Amino acid sequence: MLSRVVASVAVLAVITANVASAEETPAGEPLKVCADPYMLPFSNEAGAGYENKIAELFATKLGKTLEYEWFPQRQGFIRNTLRAEDDDGKFKCDLVMSVPDHFELAATTEPYYASTYYLVIAKGRGLDDVSTPEMLGKVVADGRPAKIAVADQGPGQLWVFRNNLMGNMVPYVGQSGDPKVNPGETIMRDIASGTVDVSVVWGPTAGYYAGVLAKEAQFILLPLRNDPEYPDMPLEYNMSMAVRHGEKEWLATVNNLLRENAADIEKIMKGLNIPLIPVTKRAEQDDD
Template sequence: MCCAVVLAFAFGCVGVEAEETRAAFRPCIDPSNLPFANTQGEGFENRIADLFAKKLGLPVQAYAFPQRMNFIRNTLRYKLPGEDFRCDIVMSLPAGFDQALTTAPYYRSTYALVYPKGKGLDQVKSGGDLLALSADRRSKLTIGIHDKSPASIWLVKHGMEAQAKPYQMMSPDPDQYPGQIIEKDLAQGKIDAAVVWGPIAGYYAKRVRDVELVVVPLRSEPGVKFDYAIAMGVRYGEREWKETVEKLIVENQSTITGILREYGVPLVNERGEPM
């Protein structure tokens, strides 16, 4: 990736000596939010944290907190008087997220359409193909989406709001998780298709065994942004730590990309084209 080349040059002389006082690599994670992370270490954020910790010669000491409202305040910025911060890095944040000092992006993904093979949508290879279906065919579809997401904006833009079935992205119920829209309702035929964030789409489509699911990455269009660059985040003021993390990203980008592909993450370039 071109950004990796630029960073390799920019941070080629940055060492990890300034971080030798760290006793552990301490990511802020959600305790149960696959494919991103969980307390069993099964997510790709866990895997990347393990990779970085090994490179720094440190153990991993994760701090888990449900990724609901105020996640940054309750993790990265949480500190009681006389105590240390609980964790030092958030492994996945939108690039430029204003509540943390974000690194250069380490991947870009996009929302994806997911549907079961052999159920009448096999000709759909893009968002445009879905919109090109006959009005009668489209009217019979039920499409699962997460509320307040680009998917809902997209369906409204194209006159398909009646076909949308909204699901909560962040439910207060600990047994609810974003991937169940695919793993349960789509796989069981309760909905005809789903449009969700790419890492969720790819991971849960791979986990379903009873039916083959097709994942179609979606391209951004005027008025609807589907693809986003994802970075890591540290506390404001910790610029040396940020540079250390960016150097780790650059030096391990191919391994990171391999991990993301293992989890089925649809990767796209800055033009939204599949990689």
């Protein structure tokens, strides 16, 4: 009798596992990723970003083809991708490759990398001896010129203000009306060309374009760290992937993929010159 019960439980477990697997990644269905078509080093239509390369890795591990739902990374991205349905009532895509940990609009995985904002300085313009972010304010106060690109989004404005550098600010639009314009790339190219000399740039963008533009200019990249005196100005971020709220089986699958392929993911990111910092311990997230 006991052996029958054990056998029945085992069969039920297999059936349940198969049903759960079918619900989260239906057989024959592609891996559908939500992504920006013009936002290197994250993603683009040519598949050159690290999000593209990690998505390709996951598709291979799952034995699936890879498809994208393209939409610019700006307000409305989640609404128009992860939460949007096509004419057949199916969701347009099922996975966002990078969002801040505990992103409110979706259920987030365990963080798989962390980075910070960087103070980017062009070499050869009288600022080569600036070895810490704090030094910039001092040398500018002593009379050295520095044109500082500041986007109207992100922590750059606060950092410039708190370091008494507002008089050196050159304003930039953080979100252009043209979705093909990458604001971070624009700033990095303007530093290289001499239009500006300095900026505060998100780490992946800073590292990637410092490599891309190495023949045009050399850069100093100084990491900015969280300051406990200014908790309203976070600079370091854990980054996760995201699925729809309530999709616990799919979330668990993605977490497993992240754990099992951590070394390959790190290799992909380092191959694109993405600067990484240690992931900080996260609080548990409830996902209903």
